[in-house]
Amino acid sequence: MKKILSLLAAGLLALSLIGCSGDLHDSEEINMSELFLRGNMNGWGSTPLQNGTGNNAGKYVVTFSAAATETQFAIATSDGNWSTAYRMTEAGGSNCAAYTSAELDGKTAKKLYHGGGMSNATIETEVGTDYTVIVAPDSGFLNVSILKGEAPKTAFVSVNGEMAQMDLLEKGSYKYVIKAVSGTKLDFQVLYDGEVYGASTSSVSVDTAVTLTKAAPKVISAAVEAGEPYNLLLDTKGSAPKLTVEYASYKAFVAGGMNDWSFARMPVYIKGKNIATYQFTAPDAEVEFKIKKVDNWTSDNDNIYTGTALTVNGGFESNEDNNSNCKISGLEKDSTYTLILDASDPDDIQCAVVGGSYALYIAGGMNSWNFATTGLLPGDATGAYYEFKEAATDCEFKVKTAPTWDYGTEVFFGATVTSSETECGSDGNAKVTAAAGDKLYIYRNAAGKWCAKLVAKQ
Numbered sequence: 001m002k003k004i005l006s007l008l009a010a011g012l013l014a015l016s017l018i019g020c021s022g023d024l025h026d027s028e029e030i031n032m033s034e035l036f037l038r039g040n041m042n043g044w045g046s047t048p049l050q051n052g053t054g055n056n057a058g059k060y061v062v063t064f065s066a067a068a069t070e071t072q073f074a075i076a077t078s079d080g081n082w083s084t085a086y087r088m089t090e091a092g093g094s095n096c097a098a099y100t101s102a103e104l105d106g107k108t109a110k111k112l113y114h115g116g117g118m119s120n121a122t123i124e125t126e127v128g129t130d131y132t133v134i135v136a137p138d139s140g141f142l143n144v145s146i147l148k149g150e151a152p153k154t155a156f157v158s159v160n161g162e163m164a165q166m167d168l169l170e171k172g173s174y175k176y177v178i179k180a181v182s183g184t185k186l187d188f189q190v191l192y193d194g195e196v197y198g199a200s201t202s203s204v205s206v207d208t209a210v211t212l213t214k215a216a217p218k219v220i221s222a223a224v225e226a227g228e229p230y231n232l233l234l235d236t237k238g239s240a241p242k243l244t245v246e247y248a249s250y251k252a253f254v255a256g257g258m259n260d261w262s263f264a265r266m267p268v269y270i271k272g273k274n275i276a277t278y279q280f281t282a283p284d285a286e287v288e289f290k291i292k293k294v295d296n297w298t299s300d301n302d303n304i305y306t307g308t309a310l311t312v313n314g315g316f317e318s319n320e321d322n323n324s325n326c327k328i329s330g331l332e333k334d335s336t337y338t339l340i341l342d343a344s345d346p347d348d349i350q351c352a353v354v355g356g357s358y359a360l361y362i363a364g365g366m367n368s369w370n371f372a373t374t375g376l377l378p379g380d381a382t383g384a385y386y387e388f389k390e391a392a393t394d395c396e397f398k399v400k401t402a403p404t405w406d407y408g409t410e411v412f413f414g415a416t417v418t419s420s421e422t423e424c425g426s427d428g429n430a431k432v433t434a435a436a437g438d439k440l441y442i443y444r445n446a447a448g449k450w451c452a453k454l455v456a457k458q
Helices: 011-018
Strands: 036-039 060-065 070-076 086-088 110-114 121-124 130-137 142-148 155-159 162-165 167-170 173-178 185-192 195-197 209-211 220-223 230-235 242-247 253-256 268-270 275-281 287-292 303-305 309-311 326-329 336-342 350-355 361-364 383-387 392-400 410-412 430-434 439-444 450-455
Touching: 036 060, 070 130, 155 173, 155 230, 185 230, 185 242, 309 350, 410 450, 430 450
Parallel strands: 309 326
Antiparallel strands: 036 070, 060 130, 070 086, 070 121, 086 110, 110 142, 130 142, 155 162, 155 185, 167 173, 173 230, 185 195, 185 220, 209 242, 230 242, 253 287, 268 275, 275 336, 287 303, 287 326, 336 350, 361 392, 383 439, 392 410, 392 430, 439 450
16 A cells, blocks of 8 residues: 655644644635645655545545554644644634544544634544545635545446446455346446456356456356346455456255256346246155255255255244255145245245146136136236236125135135235125226235235236
């Protein structure tokens, strides 16, 4: 890191302290070109403030190496007129600004005024450690924050010809989010700290880091899936910057008896909620499986869901997480099922299996209370559903496990359904108001209770 060395004699420090006056100045536009960082870190010399970039655009920054456990400083002119030095907490006051070690985050700003007492602003520092002073001028005062470490550099990425600034995750790490790719290829270059970076290779695989270079940098291409989200991750902490194109959707891989123990990616069903599904044909009445974060058996630390017994249409079961195989029972050979992984709560990952010959039937005002014609409900990974062909107001209905009015076959009744999850009631018909094209979903929730929810037409 760049060290700031003293250019003036130590006697200047004594003169500076004696020259501090208590004059009060009215608010005025501040001429930043005349101000410098002066303090015991540079022998009370005059270190210029630099124009900030990226997150500090419109501000002024300067980095120094601490020479003492208490750094004294002021933002002042170089002509020895300490009455104009910015260091006080109020105009004409007697208290100078003081920054504790907990406030050195680059965000905790203090207002510094000139005039007032004879002391200087102070910072709790560690000898030999770099700190950055960040100055934002205002009318008659300076907003000054201190960052432990050097001010982060800025990073931009050009994606398919469009330039965008990358977000700073932490010092040396940056991220840019592409919510949905419009094509099947990403072409990109990086502009980091004012210099263009590409790669010695012209292509890179998703989830694989590529080392960047400034020497004749090539535009990098990555093959991607249209409509899917991706993250571009830039890591500059090593000897050379590295960029990774990361698939942003939740990643889960299932291997088991349903696919000859060959890993298969579970497509994300609800984006942003970490809910993924996998459809399979049952090879037998029971099937064992595991779900992992990666498509290999290298480490047990990559497990997502293990050691849990599931029953077809039996609701969600929490992860036992004991590294043994999971087991699904109640399957019918050659029937189609959907395995649902709900990892929306990382502390309570759950799975369920739905499908097979298990059916739900609906009868109500929407189909003239006739099970036989339109009563059998189709299903998907969310549950069974009925799609309204016409609008219905306060439409009464019941859902049953068989097309009969026999007692004991009820699934959902006695509640008014809304767009929020509604649990089954205790008696009477259910009721819903829907528009044409809306879907009424019937499903078991995580607690195993039958629920319904109205989903508006997409």
